[in-house]
Amino acid sequence: MMLNISHLSVAFENKEILSNLELGIESGKIYILMGPNGSGKSTLAQVLAGNPKFKVTSGQIQYQPHSENLNLLEQTPDQRSLNGIFTSFQEPVEIAGIKVVTFLKEILKNRKAQDSKKFLSKLKTLQQELKLEANFYLRDLNSGLSGGQKKKLELLQMLMLEPTLAILDEIDSGLDVDALKLVSKHIQNYLSQDRSIVIITHNTDILKFIKPDRILVLIQGKIVAHGDVKLAKQIQKNGFKQFID
Amino acid sequence: MYLTKAQFITQNSFEGAFIIGVNTEMALVLDNEFLESGSKIILEQNSSLELIIIQDKNSQNIAYRILQKKNSRLKVFVITSSKNCNLQILQEATEANASFELFGISFNLATSSSTIDLQSLIKQPNCDINIVFNNTIAGSAKCNFSGIVNISKNAQNANVHLVNKNLLLSDNCKINSKPILQIFNPNVKAKHAATTGFLKDKELIYLQSRGLTKERASKILVQAFNQQIINKLNIICFRDRFNQILNQNG
Numbered sequence: 001m002m003l004n005i006s007h008l009s010v011a012f013e014n015k016e017i018l019s020n021l022e023l024g025i026e027s028g029k030i031y032i033l034m035g036p037n038g039s040g041k042s043t044l045a046q047v048l049a050g051n052p053k054f055k056v057t058s059g060q061i062q063y064q065p066h067s068e069n070l071n072l073l074e075q076t077p078d079q080r081s082l083n084g085i086f087t088s089f090q091e092p093v094e095i096a097g098i099k100v101v102t103f104l105k106e107i108l109k110n111r112k113a114q115d116s117k118k119f120l121s122k123l124k125t126l127q128q129e130l131k132l133e134a135n136f137y138l139r140d141l142n143s144g145l146s147g148g149q150k151k152k153l154e155l156l157q158m159l160m161l162e163p164t165l166a167i168l169d170e171i172d173s174g175l176d177v178d179a180l181k182l183v184s185k186h187i188q189n190y191l192s193q194d195r196s197i198v199i200i201t202h203n204t205d206i207l208k209f210i211k212p213d214r215i216l217v218l219i220q221g222k223i224v225a226h227g228d229v230k231l232a233k234q235i236q237k238n239g240f241k242q243f244i245d
Numbered sequence: 246m247y248l249t250k251a252q253f254i255t256q257n258s259f260e261g262a263f264i265i266g267v268n269t270e271m272a273l274v275l276d277n278e279f280l281e282s283g284s285k286i287i288l289e290q291n292s293s294l295e296l297i298i299i300q301d302k303n304s305q306n307i308a309y310r311i312l313q314k315k316n317s318r319l320k321v322f323v324i325t326s327s328k329n330c331n332l333q334i335l336q337e338a339t340e341a342n343a344s345f346e347l348f349g350i351s352f353n354l355a356t357s358s359s360t361i362d363l364q365s366l367i368k369q370p371n372c373d374i375n376i377v378f379n380n381t382i383a384g385s386a387k388c389n390f391s392g393i394v395n396i397s398k399n400a401q402n403a404n405v406h407l408v409n410k411n412l413l414l415s416d417n418c419k420i421n422s423k424p425i426l427q428i429f430n431p432n433v434k435a436k437h438a439a440t441t442g443f444l445k446d447k448e449l450i451y452l453q454s455r456g457l458t459k460e461r462a463s464k465i466l467v468q469a470f471n472q473q474i475i476n477k478l479n480i481i482c483f484r485d486r487f488n489q490i491l492n493q494n495g
Contacts, residue, residue, distance in 0.1 A: 049454040053446065077453035086454075093451040097469030106465065107455040157455065 001064065002027045002165055002196050003048075003072075008059030010040075010047050010221075017043040019221040021059070025165065028193045030210060032232065033200045035218035036240045041200045042090050044218070045169040049087035050077030065164040066194070082110060084164030088154035088171055090200075094142040100153070101137040104160055111161070126156050131182065147174025155183055159190065166190070167198045172206045184209030204236045219243050265292040265317075272480060277302045285310045288317035290340070297483055300325040300332075301490050308333040315340035322478055323378075324487050325359075326352040326494045333362040338400075341369040348474045349378035350487070352494040353386035353418070363392045367400040374405045379471050380422075381494070383414035390420065395427040396435060405435040412470050413443050414463070467495035 003025035010018040017040045025031060035041050047054050048061070050072075061072040065084045072080060095103075104123065123137060130152045142150050151171050158166050168187065172180055188210050191197055199206065207229065215232045217225040217240070224243045225231060234242075262285035265271060272295040279298070280286075286309060288294055296319070298307065304327040313319055313336065325332060330353075336345050345365060353359050365374050380388050390411070396403045411420045424437045444466050452462035468491050475487045 046450075049450065051450045051454075053450075076459070077450060078456050078458050081454055081456035089451060089454075093445075093448050095448055095451075095466070095469050097472035098465060103455075106461075107457065110456055161455070 001025065001062075003064070004060075004062040006060050006062075008047075008061065009057045010043055011055045011057050012043065012053065016057070017054070017221055018047070021222060023216070023223055025196050025198060026213075027196055028191065029196055029213035030188070030191055031196070031198045031214045031216055032207065032210075032212040033198055033216045033218055034202060034204075034232070034235060034240075036202060039218045039240075040221040041202070041218055042169050043221075045087050045090075045167045045200055048072070048080070048085060048167055050075065050080050063165070081161075081163075085167070086158050086161055086163035086165070087167045088151075088158060088169055090169040090173070092142045092150045092154055094140075094144075096140045096143045098141045099138055100141055103141050104137070104157070107157070108160060122160065126159055129182075130156060130186070131179075132156070148176065148179050151175055152179070152183065155186060159186065164194065165196050165198070167200070169200045170202075171199060172201050172203070180205060181209050204232050207232050217243055262287050265289060265294050267291060269293070271295070272297065274483070275299065276486070279305055279307055280309065282306050282308045283310075285312065287311075288313045288319055288343075290315045290317065293318040294320070295479065296321045297478075297480070298323045298325075298332075299483075299486060299490070300327050300330060301493070302327060304329045304331075306331040306333075308335075310335045311337070313338045313340070313343040313345065316342045317344075319343070319345045320479075321345075321347040321349075322474075322483070322487075323347070323349040323351075324490050325350070326354070326490055328355070328357045330357070330359040330361075332360070333364075335364045335366075337366045337368065338372040338374075339368055342371045343369070344373040346373075346375045347378070348477050349376075350471045350474055350491075351378070351380045351388065352490075353380060353382045353388045354494060355384040355386060357384075357386040357388075359387070360389045361391070365394045365405075367394070367396045367403050367405075369399055371402045372400060372404075374403070374407070376406070377408045377474060378410075379474055380409070380411045380420060381414065381467055381470065382411065382418040382420050385415070385417040387419045388421070391423045391425070392437075393423075393425045393427065394435070394437075396430055396433050398429040401430050401432040403430070403433040403435065405433065405437075407435075407437040409439040410470070411439070411441040412467065413441065414467070464495045468492070471495075 001024045005023040008021040063070045063072045264287045267289045268291045270293040274297045276299040394405050407424050409422050409424045422439045424439045426435050426437050449462050478484050
């Protein structure tokens with residue numbers, strides 16, 4: 001098991017958002033985490049990223065990239081990232097004054113050695129593959145980008161950083177159908193035996209282009225159902241009401 | 246490339262002023278070596294001056310009075326990181342169609358106590374004034390910022406933009422910001438703004454989630470805060486000099 005979450009409860013501003021959550025993520029699999037608005041999906045992503053605004057009131061998260069066994073809750077956000085966790089943000093933060101290329105160089109600096117020629121070559125390849133404008137890397141980080149471009153930039157960061165566990169929070173929102181297809185293809189191709197991907201979404205469009213191994217349904221801070229792709233079809237037909245008491 | 250002052254400035258011994266001649270374009274760089282405090286700079290008709298003031302070694306008081314004549318253009322860049330800096334720039338548009346831009350960055354660290362006093366007096370029509378000044382304050386430092394633009398009754402069609410942004414890096418530092426417009430003519434466009442705040446948590450966590458320590462993320466955000474001002478420097482070689490000071494103090 002790459003990630004094992006047990007009895008996890010999380011509060012935000014004294015309100016419990018996740019309640020005694022149990023969840024296991026295996027290597028080599030794609031998970032789709034679904035749920036209605038406010039069910040706690042993004043909270044879970046932020047807790048895994050280490051956002052201190054969300055207070056873990058009980059529980060454990062064990063993370064096993066390769067042969068190590070790490071207590072994730074003891075790690076700072078940057079340590080988690082360096083240990084192979086990547087969280088794409090539902091609303092990527094706009095930071096004027098930092099160029100994309102400068103930012104990418106900075107976040108790759110503490111990782112495996114990459115010469116600048118290879119870095120630029122990979123950046124250019126991804127720019128073309130993701131159909132980003134030619135000089136996008138000279139723009140300020142996420143500033144003035146459309147919602148879809150921001151999501152592509154999140155994906156580009158993931159592909160540059162090559163994480164072991166990718167948590168993609170609404171990577172599908174703001175994308176037109178062609179962009180969704182393109183982004184989905186890259187996510188699917190990124191999967192390998194020693195990597196896992198969790199896609200957080202509240203609609204099923206992405207399932208037209210991605211083959212998930214597991215569908216998880218999060219309602220009121222708990223996993224209330226899990227299954228294969230048939231579960232997603234059931235949600236598409238009947239909505240989330242069927243899981244609510 | 247930039248010119249030395251001897252090449253383009255004449256000193257008028259009667260007035261004790263540096264005069265930028267008619268139709269002259271020039272740059273004056275004061276990198277820790279300053280004109281005498283109280284010096285007067287006069288931009289004659291159709292002249293243009295880019296004045297760059299860099300203060301990162303000593304805390305010499307800087308007080309300049311700059312007079313602008315018809316169609317003159319003045320652009321001032323200031324970066325100061327010295328302890329207890331006192332900076333005063335008094336600009337007067339004594340004739341019509343003058344333009345004045347000032348972009349400033351100050352770092353107030355540890356126990357520094359600084360005063361920044363910018364004053365612009367517009368006496369004649371059709372003048373453009375644009376002032377953007379960023380202060381970064383940390384530790385238990387204090388900074389008093391005052392930016393005053395006075396638009397006199399004859400200064401119709403003035404276009405004025407005055408912005409002061411302050412970034413606080415600790416709970417103990419202090420900023421006293423006074424952006425002031427004094428408007429005595431109804432036919433002008435003038436706006437002013439001041440913002441003061443801490444680094445944003447959501448920006449910090451975003452950078453940290455990409456593998457940067459909190460300290461490194463903070464430094465990058467301080468640099469980003471000031472970078473927009475540095476990007477306005479036309480003389481590219483001085484961007485490196487400004488960035489060097491930014492790296493040392495961010």
